Amino acid sequence: MAEAQGGGTVKAKSDFDGQKEAEALRKAMKGLGTNEKAIIEVLTNLSNAQRVQTAIDYKTMFGRDLIKDFKSELSGKLEAIVLALMMPSPLFDAHALKRAMKGAGTDEDALIEILCSRNNAEITAIKLIYKKEFKNELEEDIRSDTSGNLQKLFVSLSTGGRDENAEVDSDKAKADAKALFEAGEKAMGTDESRFNMILATRSYPQLRATFDEYAKVAKKEIEASIKSEMSGNLEKGMLSIVKVVRDKPAYFAEQLHAAMKGLGTDEKTLIRILVSRCEKDLVQIKREYFKMFKVPIAKSIAGDTSGDYRAMLLAICGGPE
Template sequence: MVEGLGKIFHSISCKSEAEGRSVAGTLHFNAAPDAQTLYNAMKGLGTDEQAIIDVLTKRSNVQRQEIAKSFKAQFGKDLIESLKSELSGNFERLIVALMYPPFKYDAKELYDAMKGVGTRESVIIEILASRTKAQIKEIIKAYKEAYGSDLEQDIKSETSGYLEQILVCLLQGERDNATLYVDTALALQDAEALYAAGEKIRGTDEIQFITILCKRSATHLMKVFEEYQKLAGKSIEDSIKSETRGSLEDAMLAIVKCTRNIRCYFAERLYNALKGAGTDDGTLIRVLVSRSEVDLNLIKPEFQRIAGKPLSTMISEDTSGDYKTALMNLCGSD
């Protein structure tokens, strides 16, 4: 019976995974002709951008890695370097992003967020709050391999105070694995501890918030949030907003949002990247690239609910040229 249930859950999760992908790759895949197409698109004067878009936005990440290997074997050149030398601007940024394996791409985004003057805390928060503990382990490894540097040390040197503590806590990957069973007594105890640490006192015991948010599983936290609402008469989000400020508030809210509904969290990130004057291209590219083979199709209905219009419409209104064409391919129809 248990084994049968396991099979049912597995098939349900596989189905929702397949439904979630906006990019699934091609069935009759052959890396060699794809590599040849890319080589032809870049050789000589001028570049055939459309050919590059047609190949790279319609292959899965695993297939893109095979194309890069074949490109190197056939032409003795590194595909990423070749693309960088032929393309420019946001179009280059997007196409190059597609060429990185997921964990290496997350590591690169974290590195880029910390190098140079100033730190883009929102990028670090987004990645660390939304990845599983297994994924975080792989990102730490990929970061070390790519940059010869320790991700935790780099985050410590770029951040301080409670923000540093919450990010380092997330990096430890100590969040419990989600299980169907929730210890109601412990959830109530956690809710009481959060209430005592925030609403009940003048000032806030941030460490208590950080510990519970970073170490408990999503299913457990959902119960904690429910109990908290009963105790405080307001949501955990409202309490965080009234008790904290700045990047610490952003980090705590990101954890809560990813716990409640990760698709809604990414829909909000995309909406904030596209609304108003100017576009946050970094966030737009990162979310589309990192979620296109995970759950982008399930993020789109959440986006429409928040924005009142489809994601593809807003991308179309905000971008242009080859960059727009490539983004629209990744997004797929709404």
């Protein structure tokens, strides 16, 4: 699949015909054996909305549930990524958040990644679908699964109430920079609530101006102060907000690299990021990945995965380059 121009590697098909796509998928799963290549070809050449429509057309035409057919015909990591691609984006995020808080232990990395990187409209949509799917408020589950300052950060981010005004108030940036300095570097102990309030409520352009002012006041970057003043998952959460504010594609490039380095691949993170970003900014993420790690992301994926699962990941990325 040729890489698309713009932010996404996966684009809406211009001559989309849901019935035609449904027919191709039925043919790929009918009879003995499954044509995985045909499934990959269909799904990676449609937008999320078109995949959802194809599932409706599939049921209308054949009286069968496309998701159930995928579950019975596919398995393992390929099944996981196919099912992820079939979910509307807010539903996919809601399920990822629920999975992160289910059972013993919490996947704080997944919570940090989703809550720190989605905009207000996306958070609002996630919360609505989360309530519908799991019969509970997202905030309630966050409260029961986390504690302390990290819990406060997650609750703040889950409100979806960040200022999204593009205008920058330079006086406020100076005042916020001074407040952050006094809450951290200058104080005995750290007033995390001040960091929480500013990092969770201000717009991205406003925060970028604040970070510039902070470097002047503190004689060091905000990241260095967070590292020296905080620890563990709270430090990771605060740093993630700063990274997303400064350069969201670079943040995701870093997360993808972390998922593939060392022994064993973090498949959940790999799938979550590629599926959630493939229609938004995966082109830029690939560019940043190459800039940061001097290797194409496709090469890292190819060396870390195999078979039809690898073929699906590479197709989502826009090909082997």
